[in-house]
Amino acid sequence: MQYTIRNIPDYLDAVLREAAHKQGRSLNEMALLALTKGAGLDTSMRKHRDLADVAGTWREDAEFNNAVAAQDQIDPSLWR
DSSP: OOOOOOOOHHHHHHHHHHHHHHHHHHHHHHHHHHHHTTTOOOOOSOOOOOOOOTTOOOOHHHHHHHGGGGGGGGOGOOOO
């Protein structure tokens, strides 16, 4: 989800930017953290976006391997 927030007061902008700088975070991360805390939510409730649920689930598939085999070919004329 993407938001556009207008009319951020100068003092709030300055506080968010300073906190982001001190914590080594982006301004976006800092704003999300402030919104999360301001809404009374625990930051641990944020959705984790990783691939842990699919890691290690790859299964060999001969049909797939055949379909992408051309990508494994090296064209010597491109390596001069």
